[in-house]
Amino acid sequence: MIPIHENLKGKVAVITGGSGVLCSQMAIELARQGANIAILNRDAKKGRDVIERIQTSGGTGISVKADVLDKSSMEKAREEILETFGQVDFLINGAGGNHPDAVTNTETYQDEATGKSFFHLDENGFSKVFATNFTGSFISSQVFGKDLLQAKAPSILNISSMSAYVPMTKVPAYSAAKSSINNFTMWMAVHFAETGLRVNAIAPGFFLTTQNRNLLVNDDGSYTVRSNKIINGTPMKRFGKPEDLLGTMLWLLDASYSGFVTGITVPVDGGFMAYSGV
Known part of the structure; x- marks a missing residue:
């Protein structure tokens, strides 16, 4: 069991995409630590399912319907959060994902190959994936930024990816967006450094999620060729589990542990x- 971070008690954490496999576990852990949780999702019911789990365990939270690409809906969500909790201390930019229109069928270009190649990628699909992963983090940070500046020891935590460092095959839009997240994290960290607002990111390795399951698991439950390549390239020889992220999250959010840490992924x-x- 992770020790309780007393400094997080009573803090308010806004988590976009908070019903996802990874971010829902972050929300549940922060609630266990005594933080008040606001989950933002396009589908409010999915967010309510997570909040019900939090409340069943004695935590406090709300689910708010919002789209990270619709600034007006984010501003309405902000109003509801402030009306409920009166402050915002942490923002976790977890909304993201991929789309079939921005994924190639083969890892490398083959002139006679069937299916989607680079030349078949849909511009709208590509732009949507980039926007969901990057622009959504920008809009969320802008909407909640001034409230964060009013908080004591505020923090923004962005969600990056292994693909930010070396792009994964088949998913160029997702890879480009996550690379941008790393750069944007550093930019914001410098921009707000003198205000006390720290900005960092976590880059999860390979975790099984709703978005990538069809790429990594066959219909019969066995690993795909792609999964086996990942496992062979991971010295610990397994996929990550959501709880593997929680210690790093708590370290980066709790200023008593990481008060001089900003701009890192x-x-x-x-x-x-x-x-x-080799």
Whole structure:
């Protein structure tokens, strides 16, 4: 069991995409730590399911319907959160994902191959994936930024990816967007450094989520060829589990632990980045 961080008690954490596999566990852990949780999702019911789990365990939270690409809906969500909790201390930019229109069928270009190649990628699909992962983080940070500046020891935590460092095959839009997240994290960290607002990111390694399951698991439950390549390239020889992210999250949010840490992206990847393959 992770020790309780007393400094997080009573803090208010806004989590976009908070019903996802990874961010829902972050929300549940922060609630266990005594924080008040506001989950933002396009589908409010999914957010309510997570909040019900939090409340059943004695925590406090609300689910708010909002679209990170619709600034007006985000501003309405902000009003509801402030009306309920009166403040915002942390923002976790977890909304993201991929789309079939921005995914190629093969890892490398083959002139006679069937299915989608680079030349078949849909511009709208590509732009939507980039926007959901990057522009949504920008809009959320802008909407909640001034409230964060009023808080004591505020923090923004962005969600990056292994693909930010070396782009994964098949998913160029997702990879480009996550690379932008790393750069934007550093930019914001410098921009707000003198205000006390810290901005960092976590780059999860390979975790099984709703978005990537069809790429990593066959219909019969066995691993795909892509999954086996990932496992072979991960020294710890397994996929990550959502709870593997929680310690890093708490460290980066709790200023008593990381008060002089800003502008970094922390890989949580089972050694994937460190392994050359030989």
